Amino acid sequence: MSNESMLDVVPQIPLAQWTENATKWIQEKFAFVFEPLKTYFGDFMDYVSGDLLVEIPPVLFILIVAVIAFFVSGKKFGLAAFSIVGLWFVYNQGLWDALMSTVTLVLLASLLSVIVGVPIGILMSKSKIANTIFTPILDFMQTMPAFVYLIPAVAFFGIGMVPGVFASLIFATPPTVRFTNLGIRQVSKDLVEASDSFGSTGAQKLFKVELPMARSTIMAGINQTVMLALSMVVIASMIGAPGLGSQVLSSLQRASVGPGFVAGIGIVILAIIIDRITQNMNKDKE
Numbered sequence: 001m002s003n004e005s006m007l008d009v010v011p012q013i014p015l016a017q018w019t020e021n022a023t024k025w026i027q028e029k030f031a032f033v034f035e036p037l038k039t040y041f042g043d044f045m046d047y048v049s050g051d052l053l054v055e056i057p058p059v060l061f062i063l064i065v066a067v068i069a070f071f072v073s074g075k076k077f078g079l080a081a082f083s084i085v086g087l088w089f090v091y092n093q094g095l096w097d098a099l100m101s102t103v104t105l106v107l108l109a110s111l112l113s114v115i116v117g118v119p120i121g122i123l124m125s126k127s128k129i130a131n132t133i134f135t136p137i138l139d140f141m142q143t144m145p146a147f148v149y150l151i152p153a154v155a156f157f158g159i160g161m162v163p164g165v166f167a168s169l170i171f172a173t174p175p176t177v178r179f180t181n182l183g184i185r186q187v188s189k190d191l192v193e194a195s196d197s198f199g200s201t202g203a204q205k206l207f208k209v210e211l212p213m214a215r216s217t218i219m220a221g222i223n224q225t226v227m228l229a230l231s232m233v234v235i236a237s238m239i240g241a242p243g244l245g246s247q248v249l250s251s252l253q254r255a256s257v258g259p260g261f262v263a264g265i266g267i268v269i270l271a272i273i274i275d276r277i278t279q280n281m282n283k284d285k286e
Helices: 003-007 015-029 031-055 058-072 077-092 096-126 128-143 146-157 161-185 189-197 202-231 233-239 244-254 257-285
Strands: none
Touching: 015 031, 015 146, 031 096, 031 146, 031 161, 058 077, 058 257, 077 096, 077 257, 096 128, 096 161, 096 202, 096 233, 096 244, 096 257, 128 161, 146 161, 146 233, 161 202, 161 233, 189 202, 202 233, 202 257, 233 244, 244 257
C-alpha cells in the first residue's frame, strides 16, 4: 500500500459541514438572543457614537481628555499637550465623527472584555478544573487569526458595529483573563494565610486581599485588552463597523495613499493616548 493510499484509509472528516450545521443550529435556537442584541445594542451604540459623543463640542472633548491625561500622568504636561495636539490634528483632518465611532467601539469592546474576562480569571485562579478547561480555549482564541472571528460575528449579528464589537470582544478578552489569573496566583501565601487566620470569608479574602494585591497585574492585562480592541478597528471595518478603520479600508480599496495614511495616523494617536493613560493609571495605583 503506497503512502498516499495509507493516508486515504480514513475518509475526509466533514469538519466544515459540521461547523456549518452547528452555526445554523445556534442561529435558529438562539435567534431570540441575537436579534434583540443586534437591534437594541446596535441602537445604543449608534446613539453613543452618533448622538452622545458627537454632540460634545470637540474643544470640550479635547480639554476633558487633556485634563485626564494631566492628572493621571502626575500633573505633567507632556501627555496632556500630546492629547491636545493629536486630537486637534484628527479634527483638522475632518475625521472627528470617525474618531468618535472608533472610541465607541474600542471602549464598549474593552468594557465587555473586562466584564467577561475578570470573573473568568478569578474562577481560573480558584479552580484547577476551570484552569484546565479555559487555558486551551484562551490559547485557541489567541492563536486564531483575527479575520476568522468576523465569520461568526457576521453569521450571528449581520454587518455593522455590533458584530465588530463581538469580534473585538473575542479577540481582546484573553489578556484580561490571563493577567487576572496570574495576578491572584502571585499574591503572597502569607497574606492569604493571615486573612484565613482572621476568619475572612472567601469574598472578603478576594475583594480585600487578593484583588487589591493583584490590581497592578490585572490593570496590565486590561491595558493589553484595550490595545487589542483598538487593533481590531481596521479588521472590523470589513464587516461594516464605522470609524477610522473604515477610512483606512476605503483608502485601501481606492489605492488612496494619503487619506489612508492620515486615518492611520489618527488610529496611532488614539492608541498612544489610551495606552499612556491606562499605563499611568496603573502606576498611580502602584
